[in-house]
Amino acid sequence: MHDFDLNLDEISKIExxxxxxxxxxxxxxxxxxxxxSEWKRFYTQAIKGxxxxxxPPLVSRICGTCSNAHLLAxxxxxxxxxxxxPSPQTILLRKLxxxxxxxxxxxxxxxxxxxxxxxxxxxxxxxxxxxxxEHEMLDDTFTVKEVGNQLSIIAGGRSVHAPNLxxxxxxxxxxxxxxxxxxxxxxxxxxxxxxxxxxxAEKDFTFKLKTPLTYAALYSEDFSFLEGxxxxxxxxxxxxxxxxxxxxxxxxxxxxxxxxxxxxxxxGFTFSGNLMMVGALARLNISKETLNQKTKxxxxxxxxxxxxxNLFHNNLAQAIEILHAIDTSIEIITNLSDIxxxxxxxxxxxxxxxxxxxxxxxxxxxxxxxxxxxxxxxxGDIIVPTGQNQIVMEKSIYELVEKLLDEGKDKDxxxxxxxxxxxxxxxxxxxxxxxxxVRWK
Amino acid sequence: xxxxxxxxxxxxTCCEDNTIIFTELxxxxxxxxxxxxxxxxxxxxxxxxxxxxxxxDIAFIEGAISSNIQEDKLKRIREKTKILIAIGSxxxxxxxxxxxNFFSRENLDEIKPIxxxxxxxxxxxxxxxxxxxxxxxxxxxxxxxxxxxxxxKYINI
Numbered sequence: 001m002h003d004f005d006l007n008l009d010e011i012s013k014i015e016x017x018x019x020x021x022x023x024x025x026x027x028x029x030x031x032x033x034x035x036x037s038e039w040k041r042f043y044t045q046a047i048k049g050x051x052x053x054x055x056p057p058l059v060s061r062i063c064g065t066c067s068n069a070h071l072l073a074x075x076x077x078x079x080x081x082x083x084x085x086p087s088p089q090t091i092l093l094r095k096l097x098x099x100x101x102x103x104x105x106x107x108x109x110x111x112x113x114x115x116x117x118x119x120x121x122x123x124x125x126x127x128x129x130x131x132x133x134e135h136e137m138l139d140d141t142f143t144v145k146e147v148g149n150q151l152s153i154i155a156g157g158r159s160v161h162a163p164n165l166x167x168x169x170x171x172x173x174x175x176x177x178x179x180x181x182x183x184x185x186x187x188x189x190x191x192x193x194x195x196x197x198x199x200x201a202e203k204d205f206t207f208k209l210k211t212p213l214t215y216a217a218l219y220s221e222d223f224s225f226l227e228g229x230x231x232x233x234x235x236x237x238x239x240x241x242x243x244x245x246x247x248x249x250x251x252x253x254x255x256x257x258x259x260x261x262x263x264x265x266x267x268g269f270t271f272s273g274n275l276m277m278v279g280a281l282a283r284l285n286i287s288k289e290t291l292n293q294k295t296k297x298x299x300x301x302x303x304x305x306x307x308x309x310n311l312f313h314n315n316l317a318q319a320i321e322i323l324h325a326i327d328t329s330i331e332i333i334t335n336l337s338d339i340x341x342x343x344x345x346x347x348x349x350x351x352x353x354x355x356x357x358x359x360x361x362x363x364x365x366x367x368x369x370x371x372x373x374x375x376x377x378x379x380g381d382i383i384v385p386t387g388q389n390q391i392v393m394e395k396s397i398y399e400l401v402e403k404l405l406d407e408g409k410d411k412d413x414x415x416x417x418x419x420x421x422x423x424x425x426x427x428x429x430x431x432x433x434x435x436x437x438v439r440w441k
Numbered sequence: 442x443x444x445x446x447x448x449x450x451x452x453x454t455c456c457e458d459n460t461i462i463f464t465e466l467x468x469x470x471x472x473x474x475x476x477x478x479x480x481x482x483x484x485x486x487x488x489x490x491x492x493x494x495x496x497x498d499i500a501f502i503e504g505a506i507s508s509n510i511q512e513d514k515l516k517r518i519r520e521k522t523k524i525l526i527a528i529g530s531x532x533x534x535x536x537x538x539x540x541x542n543f544f545s546r547e548n549l550d551e552i553k554p555i556x557x558x559x560x561x562x563x564x565x566x567x568x569x570x571x572x573x574x575x576x577x578x579x580x581x582x583x584x585x586x587x588x589x590x591x592x593x594k595y596i597n598i
Contacts, residue, residue, distance in 0.1 A: 017452075017484075039454040039507035040555060045548045046540040061537050061581065064458030108464060112486070123487035125480060138471075146468035159465060160458045160582050 002027045004411050014113065014422065018429050020397065027405050034394040034422075035261065036386070038429045047380050052078045052347060052371055053167055059367075059382070060161045065108065066428055067161045068101045068152065069360035072226060077367040078167050080250075081354025082347050089340060090169045092332055095224055096179070097155035097162060098358075099325035102225065103148025103189075104159060105361040106280075106318040109426045110196060111141035114315055117420050118203045140192045144322070147185045151329060154178045168345030176339045186330050193323045194298060200316040201302045207421060208309045209396055214274040215239075215282035215307075216388075218249065218359045223283075223290040223324055225359040231286050232271060236307035239285055249357035252366055256383055259391060268390035269383065275395060278363025278388045279426065280317035281308065291320070292327040299323060311396060312424045318361075349375030360385055362428050386427045393425050446596060449482035449497045451518060453504030453511050454538045454565065455531040458582035460485055460503065466585060470592075477596050497522040499595055503583075505531040505538040506566040508559070519572040526591060527568040530581035537581070539565035 006022040017038050023031040043062050047055050056074040060067040072094060079086065086094075112124050115137060121127060124141060127134035149159045155174050156162025164172040212235060220228030230252050233244035247255065259268045270276055285307040288296075296303060299320055305313065349371075356367040363385030370378040400421055404414050452460060464485070467474065480486055481495045491514065500522035506512050519525055531538040541552065542564050555561070568574055578587045 039511070039559075039561065040552075041454060041538050042541050042544075042548075042552055045544060045552060046537075048548070058537070061456050061458070064456040064461040064582065067456065067458060104465070108461075112464070125475065125486050142468040142471050145465065149465045149468060158582075160461050 002405060002411070006411065006415065008415065008418070014427055014429065018422070018427060020418065020422075022401065024401075024405065029398060029401055029405070032394065032398050032401065034390070034397055036390065036429050044380055044382060047377050049376050052081070052349075052369070052375055052377055055369075055377060055380070056165070056167065057161065057163075062382070062384075063428060064160055065105055066101075066360050066362070066365075068097060068156065068159075068165075069358060069365055071162060071165055072098060073356040073358045073360070073365045073367045074369075075165065075167050075356065076226075076358065077354045077356030077369045078347070078371070079354070080356060081352040081369055081371050082167075082350065084168050084345050084347070086169060086345070087342055089342060091226075092336070093155055093170060093174060093339075094165070095226060096174075096329055096332055097152050097165065098225055099329045100148045100151030100153075100155060100159060102325040102361060103322050104145050104152065105148075106322050107141065107144045107148060109361075109423075110200070110315060110319055110322075111137065111144070113426070114420075114423050115141075115199075117205075117423065118199065140189075140196070144189045144192055144196075147182070147189050148325075150182060150185070154182060166344050167347060169342055170344065173339050173341065176336060179333045179336065183330055183333055186326050186333075190323070190326055193319065193326060197299055197302055197316065197319045197323065200319050201305065204315055205312045205420060205424075206310050207312060207396070207400060207424075209275075209311065209392070210399055211275055211395055213309075213392060214271045214276045215285050216271055216276055216278050216364060217283040217286045218357060218364060219246070219287045219290070221290055222328070223287060223292070224328075230357070230364070232276075233286055233307075234274065236285060236309055239307040244286065250355040252357055252364070253355070253368055253381065253383070256366070256388065261390065267387055268394075269388045270391060271388075275392050276388055277392050278385045279314055280321055280361075281311070281314040282363065283359060284308075284313075284317040284320060291324045292331070294327040295320065295324045311421065314424050314426065318426070347375060349373065362386060362426050363388060384428070386425075386429065389425055389427065393422065393427065396421060396425075445479040446477055446499065447481045447495070447497045448478050449494075449500040449518065449522065450480065450485070451482060451491075451500060451502050451504075451514075452484070453502065453515070453532070453568075454507040455504030455529065457503065459501075459529040459578075462582045462585060462588070463501075466588070474592070474596060494518055494521045499524045499526060501526050501528050502532050502568050503527075503529045505535045506568065506571055507538070507561055509562065510560075512562070512566070512571050515568065515571050524575045524595065525568075525572060526576040526578065527574045528578040528588065529583040530579060532568045533577045533579050535565055535567035535570075539567070541565060 008020040060071040129135040152159035157164035218228045219231040351373040366383040368381040
């Protein structure tokens with residue numbers, strides 16, 4: 001029978017800092033706390049009173065890796081508040097910036113954070129260049145990430161905190177020849193991603209929750225991450241039966257119920273009272289049919305695995321999303337005949353409200369703004385994906401540890417398996433720890 | 442065989458954009474850098490027990506200092522490294538992670554329960570407020586050019 005205490009400080013190979021405390025007595029879990037241990041920076045406070053136009057570049061500093069997701073969601077919220085409709089060209093160029101982020105960010109997670117688990121290595125730095133697969137994966141890691149990085153740099157001026165985007169358009173437009181020159185590199189990484197998809201489909205682990213789970217994601221006709229309505233499905237059976245619910249994105253906030261977690265620096269959420277999950281697995285479960293046609297043709301056998309309740313399929317779903325980002329970017333750039341000089345549409349200050357919702361790499365990102373008549377921000381609310389996943393992450397760890405204890409696994413094995421599962425969620429703690437409205441009892 | 446340069450990469454209060462820029466700079470430089478560097482601390486790459494800080498040639502520090510726990514850890518890093526490099530605006534200037542230092546009384550009252558509960562420092566500090574800094578790479582995110590110059594100075598020798 002097991003008796004042990006476990007404290008995992010600063011779990012490795014995730015974005016930001018998280019910790020786990022676990023107490024087991026007589027083979028039973030007495031206490032389990034998964035917490036976000038980032039130190040807060042109080043962005044929801046800091047944006048109050050600032051001019052609306054200054055908000056996007058500030059909130060992009062909430063998170064390094066998802067910075068351009070925060071930029072685009074906040075821009076959308078402020079544009080909606082002022083009835084600004086961006087031009088078709090602006091929408092296309094924003095998509096290209098965003099696909100660069102999806103390629104770069106998912107590749108970081110899949111190659112650097114989780115692939116070592118699949119290949120029984122501690123770190124990508126331990127990959128042996130004398131082993132052909134490990135050598136190939138090491139080279140692919142940096143080749144793939146660089147193409148995503150370059151796509152975002154060309155489209156937005158930088159892949160982190162892109163300086164060329166603003167409300168109503170672009171401060172500086174990309175050069176069409178630079179985008180066209182990137183096509184051969186996008187084509188070159190395509191087979192590398194198909195190989196990565198194959199590895200995750202064949203080698204990844206399996207863990208399914210016993211507790212029912214609601215999947216939520218933005219649904220659009222072209223799987224763009226940036227537009228659409230919120231769709232929720234309370235099970236994979238509901239997906240198959242076509243019994244999912246749709247709600248307008250500006251009503252999402254009404255359904256997300258904040259839950260204070262006293263030992264965590266961040267708050268968790270449920271969806272209309274149900275355990276919820278957002279991210280690539282939710283997106284693939286809900287809208288795989290809207291992926292790029294070429295992507296669907298190339299990886300049909302792996303798409304057949306969705307809808308899935310295997311939490312590790314979040315990794316496979318991310319790999320498929322990279323392919324979608326590559327294929328759609330190639331299409332958009334190929335069809336671009338010109339980039340027209342357009343000045344950003346200017347804000348006419350007015351007292352107003354606006355909601356911006358996009359699918360960040362790790363799931364639905366929600367911004368809600370109240371703006372004063374003088375154009376300054378009265379109040380803002382930001383709900384990030386890792387907050388929405390925090391409760392299901394803890395629940396999953398609980399069920400996993402119960403299962404491993406029943407199987408008689410030792411403490412080291414339990415630690416390894418917990419870390420793998422946390423990484424499968426691809427949590428982003430920098431995002432999760434900026435909140436304000438926490439009331440301690 | 443020449444010993445590799447022992448490097449630590451540490452993140453305090455920030456958005457970790459410098460870590461992301463570093464991983465993107467690795468895209469073109471990894472063959473050269475990884476042949477010369479041994480990461481003794483780098484949570485982004487491997488399991489990292491920082492209860493015991495190991496000796497290092499260079500420690501890269503991103504982020505500002507929000508708590509006594511962070512301050513103690515930073516001092517322990519300083520004791521164990523020959524060179525300490527502050528990277529990015531939060532480490533070099535404290536900003537924007539120190540934005541609460543400039544909050545109104547009303548904003549401060551609102552965040553006070555959190556500051557008290559988790560024992561935040563009264564003011565957020567930049568790295569040089571706590572320890573001696575040998576080199577700085579400014580920018581939000583850090584300037585790639587300045588970072589590459591330092592890598593050339595210390596790594597590519």
